[in-house]
Amino acid sequence: MNISETLLAATKRLQASSSSARIDTEILLCHVLDCNSAHLAAWPEKKLSPGQAQQFDQLISRRETGTPVAYLTGKREFWSLELEVTPATLIPRPETETLIEFVLEQFKQQKKCHVVDLGTGSGAIALAIAREHPDWEITATDISQDALTVAQKNAAKHQINNVEFKISHWFNALKGESFDIIISNPPYVAEGDPHLLNGDVRFEPAISLISGKQGMDDVEIITAEAGRYLKNNGWLILEHGYDQKKQVQDCFEASDFKTIVQKTDLPGQSRMTAGCRTSTEYTTKTS
Ligand SMILES: C[S@@+](CC[C@H](N)C(=O)[O-])C[C@H]1O[C@@H](n2cnc3c(N)ncnc32)[C@H](O)[C@@H]1O
Structure with missing residues (x-):
């Protein structure tokens, strides 16, 4: 699947469990592709590699069961500092x-x-x-x-x-x-x-x-x-x-x-x- 299709399908999957399904999906895909959201918008036709698709699918599954996005990506911004966060x-x-x-x-x-x-x-x-x-x-x-x-x-x-x-x-x-x-x-x-x-x-x-x-x-x-x-x-x-x-x-x-x-x-x-x-x-x- 390409970026656009992947975003659409994952947003649908998250809709029942997250009130921020689209944003969560974009953050997690940016994390997997190591890019920013402008990249997602600029390259909607770009295909994910099988490894990227699998990693993304696993993250979406964990998000479906409630794991916070910040624990999935391991980071959260605070006062313009990107901070590592863990379940501790x-x-x-x-x-x-x-x-x-x-x-x-x-x-x-x-x-x-x-x-x-x-x-x-x-x-x-x-x-x-x-x-x-x-x-x-x-x-x-x-x-x-x-x-x-x-x-x-x-x-x-x-x-x-x-x-x-x-x-x-x-x-x-x-x-x-x-x-x-x-x-x-x-x-x-x-x-x-x-x-x-x-x-x-x-x-x-x-x-x-x-x-x-x-x-x-x-x-x-x-x-x-x-x-x-x-x-x-x-x-x-x-x-x-x-x-x-x-x-x-x-x-x-x-x-x-x-x-x-x-x-x-x-x-x-x-x-x-x-x-x-x-x-x-x-x-x-x-x-
Ligand atoms: C609400 S969190 C705040 C974390 C961080 N300051 C922030 O604002 O994101 C409370 C923190 O207090 C720590 N904590 C809880 N009980 C404590 C205690 N008795 N003495 C010192 N730290 C404690 C927890 O481990 C946790 O990191």
Whole structure:
């Protein structure tokens, strides 16, 4: 079959299982042919080799059973960085770019900055910030060694040298350190949330997604402990669920964050809470 016929037949096959059948098909065919979508449009009559046809057929079969496109191609773009992703990492989401935009705007005057990205996964947040600020000192942590290995590969691939990687259960490996920015997209889905039964999340690591009965366990731990690891006027910046705005604000207030900023993502969903603390406030509270 040629490119045009292959696209048509595969789109039909995926229609029952994917709401983005045509796009999925194009991405997977580009992956097999190692080309971009302009090539598909320019050469509709070009025939696939038997090997290419077989590889493509196998990918479409796996997509039919729900495997995310990013796991099939092994990559996903985030902040214009093509990142390797594997089933050990969350697939980076566009809404997480809201956190990057906030950091770039809020700290645009800052020449030096010590940042930690907690639960870095593929390295998306740490590497995007590092790419924008090569002079900043960035630490990226995760509890999963497999995820950290992927993040390290992504740093090497993009020749990003200002990120240090550490295995850590939240702040455990950071004792005695202090940061200007603590940033995280922690797990925040409630156990038993029906969304876990549909789409890509079925294939992503549970440890990336699920955080106790209300989805708030990890947000609570991080907001409670962050003060110990923030410099004076340091910021904690967290991604959270679209429906967790009030609960996350309460956690920040309970941990003495006085200046609290909340942001929505591009579709207008509440997604990010950031708070600033001074060490005086922390000292007062703990003395
Ligand atoms: C929602 S994913 C975010 C991944 C990446 N930062 C992103 O935005 O694409 C949460 C990440 O936190 C990590 N994680 C879960 N529990 C953790 C813990 N107790 N300590 C450190 N990292 C943890 C997971 O392995 C996962 O990589």
